[in-house]
Each structure stands twice: as structure tokens, then as C-alpha cells.
Amino acid sequence: MLIAILAVFLITVTALSAHLWPVWMDEVLLTDPAANLFLGHGFTSSAWYYQPRDEFWACNAPLYALLLFVWLKLFGLHITTTRLFNYLFISLAIGLIWWSVKRLKLVATMRDRFILLGLILLSYGVSFNYLSGRYDCLAIVLFSALLLAYTFAPSLPRTIALIGIGFFIPLSGFHLVPYVAILAAMLFPFLGKPMLKPFVQVVVGITLGLIAAVALYSSYGVLDTFIETVGGHTLSGLNIVPDSAKDASVTQKMLFVLMNIIPILEERFRGIVTWYVQDGSFLLLMGAAIALAFIQRSNRQFQWRSPLGFGLLAGLAVPLVMGLLRNYPEYYAWMAIIPLSIGIGSTLAGFQHSLLRRSGSLVVVILLLASGVPGLPRYLVPSLWHWQDRNYERVEQFVQAHISPQEFVYSDFAPYYAIRKRVETVLFPTYLDVMTDEEKSEVSTLILDLGQRHENYQNIGLFDRLGGDWYETNAVLNTSQFELRIFRRQSAISDGKMPLLSHRERLPS
Secondary structure (H helix, E strand, C coil): CHHHHHHHHHHHHHHCHHHHCCCCHHHHHHHHHHHHHHCCCCCCCCCCCCCCCCCCCCCCCHHHHHHHHHHHHHHCCCHHHHHHHHHHHHHHHHHHHHHHHHHCCCCCCHHHHHHHHHHHHHCHHHHHHHHHCCCHHHHHHHHHHHHHHHCCCCCHHHHHHHHHHHHHHHHCCCCHHHHHHHHHHHHHHHHCHHHHHHHHHHHHHHHHHHHHHHHHHHHCCCHHHHHHHHHHHHCCCCCCCCHHHHCCCHHHHHHHHHHCHHHHHHHHHCCHHHHHHCCHHHHHHHHHHHHHHHHHHHCCCCCCCCHHHHHHHHHHHHHHHHHHHHCCCHHHCHHHHHHHHHHHHHHHHHHCCCHHHCCCHHHHHHHHHHHCCCCHHHHHHHHHHCCCCCCCHHHHHHHHHHCCCCCEEEECCCCHHHHHHHCCEEECHHHHHHCCHHHHHHCCEEEEECCCCCCCCCCCCHHHHHCCCEEEEEEEEECCCCEEEEEEEHHHHHCCCCCCCCECCCCCC
16 A cells, blocks of 8 residues: 555656756756766766866765766656656655554554655655755655664664664765764653664764765865865855855864854854744644644643654754754755654554544644645645646757757756756856856856846846856747746857857847
């Protein structure tokens, strides 16, 4: 039954893939190295904001891109096949969680496990990640695998599994390392000493993973860039931190943080409301968990040292601690939603006959049903309403018709999958700050999304930064998600570097 439901889920989201979520910045940042390696350009990126496009990619999470490269070798570079990669990851994670809670008898009945499946898959914090092309679904798989490994009796295979999973955690995102520490600190009051040995084994694996990452980047001469990347992410969004501190060495970063720890925490703390209210699913699930706790307490059944108690603790502590350490954007919400959902699922067994017969239980039912609305259903409705309008084949045809293979292109993110295969060289907005003068002078064509909500070309002074004279062609693609227009450099036509396409002379204002 579980396999059948996951199969329906996979078929549905794959069929709707390009319609559910527009291609955006994070998807391009995390796909481009794998795409370049697949296309024969090496493990490099022309979208990364910390290094030039001819350097080995020094990201804080290389494992996802390397696995995606293998996937692209099998299925090619296309928006649907690339996004299927994450759909399979989240399906695998759901299977691991299902098996884990069944073995631990946390969620004993099949009915409640299906409810748990729905709470997780439909929630905003989880659906955001598997729909949007980020790497977080790989992290969800790893932590689901940790939970499953813990369910087995102590043995050599379990030790190897815990160390192995720990090894891959830092390679899947350095922000996951503090999350491991937070989980361990929360679990200790619940599990006590029995959790210490497996925790140490995971830490051993994490240490080996950190050593492997340092060795990898050192061997390619990009360790400093990697440190800059990690520091830039960790200190991002803080007005108190100067660029010199973000770009400094590890030692200098640590000294800066230690000397400014109070102002940094104060500035982080200003975002506390956002951490808790940005995800509608999380708010509704917390409301349901609190309501369940009150129902249990009225019947003298509630205990803090219970799965529900742990879920509530995770819902309170994870956003706070992660937010103070390195911010808590909406795509981190899975870190609190999954343990919270498991806690809720474990409690539903006490309402086996009818959840509606107990005082206040109707509130729980409404909150649980409503928790899925901000997630996957929120994206399903507009994807069906704008079905033809969001057909990505229109983007591919647009690029094919108006861009020749020899052009040197600067492109917004929306046409990524079309333009990446069409031309040899394409640069993206996140690369602008590290673009060399030579690269700027070589750019012959711009594909700009004039309808995007991000900073557009006027805000960043794009034409002034690239230099030269530009004109707008009559090539336009309008959809409900973006408005693509093509601009060309005047000299590119006069030098005969590309065919003259029909255009109207109009310098952008």
C-alpha cells in the first residue's frame, strides 16, 4: 500500500514538475556544477558567487551535485528528469521514516502512519524542498536513515551504518552539523545514556566527512574559497558583519564572532517571529500538537518525556537555535516539521476509535487537515489552472528560436535548462560580482526576466556594469511566472559575431 501511494505521488509530481515551481536561483546554483560536469565542462559553475567559472566548485554541500551528475548521465539534463531526482529522494525518506516508526512502535497503526505520511509530504517546509530543486531532500534521507539505523540492536553493521551516514552529513551541507548537535541535546533527556554510543559513532563519521571535504578542496587548490563560502553562508544576512569578515580566514572569522557575539545574537534574534510564522504548515502542526497535549493533560495522560513532548520541544527549540546560529529560512523548516509530525502521529493511537468523540478533538482534526493546504495543494491548483501557460517547452522553443549556439549569454534563472544546453557559455546573475572584465566584454546577449520579483537589471545597473551599447530585440515570452526579453550588444552585430535577428531599436530605460 505504501509503495502504491508513493508511486501515485511520484507520477503526479513528475507529470506536473515544470508547472509546479518556476526555475529559480537556488535550483540553478545547485544544479549547474552537475550540469557542467555532464556537459564536459568539469565540476565548475558559472552561477556561483564566490569563485570564477574555471575553478573546481567549492560548495558547502558537494555530495548532492556529484550524485546529480550520475543521475544526469543516466537520464539527461531536462527540467523534469532533474527534478525527479528530488522526488525520489523524498519518497525514499518517507519509506525510511515509515519503517523506522513501525520498528520503534512510535506510530503503531497503518492508519496513523498514512496520516504521518500526509503530514510530512503535504507540509510547506517539506514540499518547498522537493518541488524547488534544492539539495535538502538528500539531508532528509540521511536523517531518516539515521533514525532507521538506530532502531537496530547494537552491532558492527549498525556501527558501520551510523559512521557511514555521519560521514555523508557534512558533505550534504555543513548546516546539518549543528542540527545533529541540537537533536542529540534534545534526545538525551528522553533516551539517556543508551544514545551516547550511537551519537559518538555519528560524530566519528562527521569528523571523517569534514576531513574528506578539506582534503578534497585542498587537492584542487580551492580550500580558501570553500572557507569563504561557509563563512559567507554562516554570517549572511547580518548587517553588523563587514564583507572583510565574511571573506576572512577561519581564524579571523572565529575571532570576529567571539568579539561580537552579543551584537550578532541580538541581530539574529530580531528574526525570531519570522522563524516561527513563515511556514503555515508548521504553525498549524504546532497548534495541533498543543491541542493534543491539552487533551491528554485533561485526561492526565500527557508526559513531557513522550514522542509528542519531543515533537513540541523540537518545534520550539530547532527554529530558535538554528536561527541564532546561522538563520532559519523556510527551507530549513523540515528540521522541525518531521519530528513534530512523528510526535503527532504517535499520539493519534490514543484516539483509535474516533478522534471526534473527545472534547476539543475537532480542533485537532481541522488543524491537521489545514496543515497541508499551504504546501503541495497550494502549488497544485495554479499549476493546473495555468497548465498550458507554464509548459516549459515554450521556454525551450523560445531559446531555440532566438539564441544561436555561438553566443556568449548572460541569463536570468528561468530559462536555465533551455539555455544551458543551447550555448557553450552562459553566466547567471549570481556570478555577476566575480565576473572578470574580459567576460563582461564577451557577453553578447542578455536573456532577462523583467517580471521577476528579484532585483532586476535596472536595480543592479546591469548595462553599466557590463559596458557597451545594448538594444532590445522583439523576442518576448510572457507567462504567469515570468516575462523573458532578449537584449543584444550593438558591437556583436557590427562585428558579425552572430546573425542579425529582427529587432526594434529601443534602449532600456
